[in-house]
Amino acid sequence: MKSDFDSSDAREAISFPGWRGALEASGLDAETRRGHEEAILAVLRVCKQRRAPLSVWLIREYLAEVERVDARGAGRAREALRWFYRSASQSVSPPAGDVVRERGRASVPLPAAMDQGETEWERMLVTAVRRKGLLWRTEQTYRAWAARFASFVAPRSPFGADGTDVAAFLTRLAAVEGVRPATQRQALNALVFLMQEALGRQVERMEFRRSTRGRRVPTVLSREECGRVFEGMTGTSRLMAELMYGSGLRLMELLRLRVHHLDLERGQLRVLAGKGDKDRVTVLPGSLVGRLREHVGRLRKLFTQDRKDALPGVWMPEGLARKYPQAGASWQWQWLFPSRETSVDPVSGLRRRHHVNDVTFQNAIRRAAQTAGLDKRVTPHVLRHSFATHLLEGGTDIRTVQDLLGHERLETTQIYLHVMRKPGLGVRSPLDGA
Secondary structure, three states: OHHHOOOOOOOOEOOOOOHHHHHHOOOOOHHHHHHHHHHHHHHHHHHHHHOOOOEHHHHHHHHHHHHHHOHHHHHHHHHHHHHHHHHHHHOOOOOHHHEEEEOOEEEEEOHHHHOOOOOHHHHHHHHHHHHHOOOHHHHHHHHHHHHHHHHHHOOOOHHHOOHHHHHHHHHHHHHOOOOOHHHHHHHHHHHHHHHHHHOOOOOOOOOOOOOOOOOOOOOOOOHHHHHHHHHOOOHHHHHHHHHHHHHOOOHHHHHOOEHHHEEOOOOEEEEOOOOOOOOEEEEOOHHHHHHHHHHHHHHHHHHHHHHHOOOOOOOOOHHHHHHOOOHHHOHHHOEOOEOOOOEEOOOOOOEEOOEOOHHHHHHHHHHHHHHOOOOOOOOHHHHHHHHHHHHHHOOOOHHHHHHHHOOOOHHHHHHHHHOOOOOOOOOOOHHHOO
């Protein structure tokens, strides 16, 4: 497999932003081009999930994983990625300004600096997003919606689009694709940002069909089922799952916890910049305090080693990074649940330690639920649903539960009243007798 991709440095980032145009002009037949495009997009999605640039090392690892599942598909993927690698090697190298100088030597090219977009409107969107200091995930989401909108208005360009086109696109999402209200709101926010902030075109009030969704009751585990799930997990993943359930955290709130968010003495957990960029304080399970102390002790050793290795500090929000440039290398700001391996920051291009990958934790929960033999569809968010429901069943008033969950509206919290073990006033089924 190594002979397919000859490189002196297998971990060197591969930059080929114009690969689509090169593929179109390659002279390959239409079916082969489609196959190559699908394979290239698949490996680029893996790069996005791992927050790492494309490299020969990652390509080899990806192909080995595909071959274990589908040997025939691996052959097609290898042909596509071989074309990509050779074409990238023959393309013009990025200007020297796109390479970061770190510790006196050339480091990995900046992924974000290299990926400015392939069209003028996309470059303007990228510039606007980064000028506003939006998160990397937000940038990727906005660019994805903008690309879908560009395909919708084609052959016209987004430069020629207006509010009527945006409304038509949003209507299609609801009427044809049947997306959820939250998905449609996300698309609306992305396209309004594209039109107004990036392209400088004011969007007036729009009339479009809004997505509707009937009330859905959440999936909730019993206390016994929660225990069975935890028994199927070990180490840090079990500690994370129990903390998520015991404190009612959202997934990203859990992953983005820093050392100073813990208040072990007072039994509190601070959630900073949660959903809606809001802070709150929630309960910290007393049964986890001892294990959290041990966990933090292990983190001290990892932190000391990272400093000895002169690793850049952990990622910091843009405002804090400007105000306190050394904060990322301080103990208090370290991730409470760091990843085992370092990875390349998609924005700065620096190799640093990030928090645990969300997909890794989701898979751990899913496997534990399967091991426990549960018939329910269990995701990390089910633990948060169970936290709220069990508090209400235990007599906690709904306003307190609302505060602990960080819900803006009481109506959002009230949904858990419908999945309590004895909803309403403890009504008994007539089948159970008088």
